[in-house]
Amino acid sequence: MFSITVDFDPGTIQRLAQARRDVLKVAIEIPNSTPKLFEINQKVSLKDSIRDVCERWNVSDHDCYALQYADSKQYITEKTRSEIKQGAVLRLVLAPSKVVEHIVKSLHHPPSLADKVQALKKLSESSADPTFSEEFIRKRGIQWIVHEVEQEECQGEVLAYALTAFLELMDHGFVNWDNALTHEFLKKIAGLVNKINDADATILQRSLGIMECAVVNSNKFYHEIQDSITISNLISHLQRSNAEIQQNTIALINSLFMKAPSDKGRVGGRRKISDTMAQKQFRTVILNHVIRTPTAIGNEMAHQLHVLQVLTFNTLEERMMMKLDPAVQEEREKLLELRNVAFETSQHVSPVSKRPQGHITFNPSDFKKLGFINTNNPVLDFDKTPPGVLSLDLMVYFARNQQDNYIKLVLENSSRDDKHECPFGQSSVCITRLLCEILKIGEQPTEVGQHFYPMFFTHDHAFEEFYCTCIQLFNKTWKEMSAIKDDFDKVMSVVHDQIVLALNTKPASMEGFKQKLQALSYSEILKKRQQERLDKEQFDSQAKPVVELQQEVKPEIMDLIRQQRLNCLVEGTAFYKISNKRRDKSRWYCRLSPNHKIFHYGDIDDSTVTPGIETLPEKLAIADIKEIVTGKHCPHIKHARAHKSTTELAFSILFDPEEALNFIAPNLDIWCTWTDGINTLLGKNMKSTKAKSDLDLLLSMEMKLRLLDLENIPIPDQPPPIPELPRNYNFALTSA
Missing domain, CATH: 1.25.10.10 (Leucine-rich Repeat Variant)
Structure with missing residues (x-):
């Protein structure tokens, strides 16, 4: 018997593999015939492949034919033949020419x-x-x-x-x-x-x-x-x-x-x-x-x-990017109209009869009540673009078309003290800029965008009505937050979330939009933000790199919890004695020695002074403890008529000979601490619910601290792949 071994170099193996990939098995059909299986070699010209197919089908004049995908009916050319997949169904048809x-x-x-x-x-x-x-x-x-x-x-x-x-x-x-x-x-x-x-x-x-x-x-x-x-x-x-x-x-x-x-x-x-x-x-x-x-x-x-929708809103771009020109009389008269409607209309004085002729001057106190920043020259409030004079247009629309709401809003805020006043002028400018950002006014529509809001097709002045609703929302949220002027940006952030969440529901009308906003109060936004934060933390905690980091950190946290439990045992706790007499409130004290070798215990009086170890006469060596039992398995509970709450707080230390040190903890927290501590002394796992909650809390805090530098950086589900080893290690630095 002879065995022959042939060694191929990697280049030969690669060429053989490539040759197999170049040969595709496809089905080819012609009209009124059953498809046949063919092998097409991608290294052979398409013309030669078509000739071979024609010969097998006994079709003459192969120059008059071409291959076509059976489903899409797209012709295959030399440029597109690389797109043919294994198992594709092709057709032999007349050439395009x-x-x-x-x-x-x-x-x-x-x-x-x-x-x-x-x-x-x-x-x-x-x-x-x-x-x-x-x-x-x-x-x-x-x-x-x-x-x-x-x-x-x-x-x-x-x-x-x-x-x-x-x-x-x-x-x-x-x-x-x-x-x-x-x-x-x-x-x-x-x-x-x-x-x-x-x-x-x-x-x-x-x-x-x-x-x-x-x-x-x-x-x-x-x-x-x-x-x-x-x-x-x-x-x-x-x-x-x-x-x-x-x-x-x-x-x-x-x-x-x-x-x-x-x-x-x-x-x-x-x-x-x-x-x-x-x-x-x-x-x-x-x-x-x-x-x-x-x-x-x-x-x-x-x-x-x-x-x-985008093109319709973009008609506002010109006004949005235009500063208020103080030389334009009409624009200055709009500012005066805001003042007249707010203060003179409420006194039954016609704003038209009060309109001055020629040059217009502004009363700083009036525009301070209106919530403008530059009270001496309110023109400067519209100097920033965006939103430019668009915000003034919206304010005037509000004053003209919803006069009662406008007057109520202005007078309500002007009657507050300066600290809690919600500035109408300043908030209007910021709300206008916010709405322009949300609706992306000035940006061109995207080629794949599909978001539109039906409610904007229900009103002749949709954007103006949208503003009127949102400026009243800002005032409502301001009151809910008991905000002061320093909280302006915080209120604006909450209002942004309220508007976006309401728009995402795609309300069918402006009234539907208002109803959505009514359900999105400040407290509801806080709940949603809290839930989003928890969801994000939960999502991040499930990422594989984070899970691996948790497994690495977890032993350190468990050691910390065990040490805390032992420290509590060293400090000691006062327990009530077990008695059938309801009025018997005598107590005894138990504490662990600093070297964790002995329990010291004994009766104490009603004083609040923590007894020293030397004042506790009874001792129990840790080495003598057989096990710890809890609840109804305790000797002092098993043969007694105990209340359910007493049973849940009971635990006993069993030691030689058949004796036990029995406890009734004052509360569940102490019960968890002592049972965890005793299990730790016995080399067992901590089993209490408090141990699990402490682990979750400390582990969560530790992970947040360790991942603090990765804030707003997405954590991948899988770690990055490990690169392949180099072919050799001849890349050490050499001296010149």
Whole structure:
């Protein structure tokens, strides 16, 4: 017998493994046939692999065929063949170039209208594949579709399939939108978008999609598109029951607004779109026909509503980033109006009749009562951006539209002492800045954002009403916290949590938002913060690195608890004697010697002086103790009619000969201390509930101290991997 051993070097083994990975086992099918198992070598060219497949299927002209995924119907190319997975199901189909040739021939010289419709249908289905689309575009397919759509007779199914194919082809980014679009084409699409009655759903949906993409991707056709679209017609499309049409309509409005030029000279620019979005009709249609529909809102519709909400709030950015200009008479009159409504209206004096002419001067005492910081010149309170003059706009809205609440709030605080006064002016500025931060005013909508709040679609002045509710919430929370001026930031932090928590419930209306806030009092916020802190501590304590650290620290903590128990035993405790007489209150004392060798005990009088060891005549050596028993197992409890509370506090030390030292502890804390201490002397584990609670408390405190430097740093569930050992250790430093 001979045995042959072949040694392969690591490089050879690696090459063999790679060779096995390069060979993929896949199933390949052709129409009307059962799939067959094939092996495809990724190192062999795709063309050669297709030829081998054709030979096994007895298919000639292998140059006319390509491989395609059976499920997605995406063609496989040399660039994408690396994405093929083991066990994939492929199809042997005509190559994209051959399919394009057939479609182009059918489109240019169709035998009948039905054949043309079938060719366009095949085109719209195949255009989702980038390989096919690139081949069709190379044959000037985009130009043919644009020209076809421009024709007056292009209607019905022909138009629907043509628009679908155009969208799919342009979606791959092979052609620039400015190069593909024409004036006549856009005019035809705009006419389809503006069509209200008898508009085909598919054609309208595709037309809205083309217009949106044209606005987003074209630089030279924006004004033409904006001028050609009637906004009222877009609002009518939102009332249709077709969710895709509603979604595309909102997307078109959003894109028109986002791409609107910032120049103020052009009539009908961004202001035109923002005015449309502020119309009650537009808001009502969105609310009743989109948000409050019985069907669930999809992810894409939620995204479009998110974008719409962000764009609507961003119309406030200009005022938010603008300082109050003292030279503008109207702005200074707003400040005077705040003062007049608060103090003169309450005295039945018209603020309008009191408005001075010309230059306006401010009374510092009035603006001190209003809670402004710069009482001599309140203009300076609006010098910081954000929130700029937006906060003044909101304060004036509050004073005009909720006059009773405004007067009540101002007068209530002005009647308090200076220490507990809630400054209306200062809090309004800070609340406005807080609301701008929460709603991210001034930031562009994210591509994946889906958060929107239905309540902001229920009011013509949603942000202003939002402010009015929140400024009254601030005053309410201030009173609940019994706050002083130094607590301003603390109150603001609580109000922030209240607003965010209420918004997270997505209330359906402003009244629903107010009801949510009523349930989120200051005490409720404290409970939630406490629970969050406990949850975080519990989560962190379960991380593997923390658990390992706890196991390392735990023995030290247990030793500390044992030492504390022994120290208590050395100090000693007074126990009541066991007697059947209720009035017998005589006591005896027991304590452990400092060397932990002997228990000293004996009777004591009623004095509170701790007896010394030398005054206690009886002794019990620790070495003589057999065991400790508790509860109903104690000799003095077993044969006596003891009350339940007495049984729970009883314990006995058994020693030779059959004798026992019996105890009734004054309370549960002393019972735990003594039983733990005696078990420690006997070398046993501490079993009391107090030992466990002390361990949990001390271990938690120790972990917090040790992890203090990791505050706000996430603790991983698993420790970092240990790197592999080096191939050699020839990396020691050598002298130059």
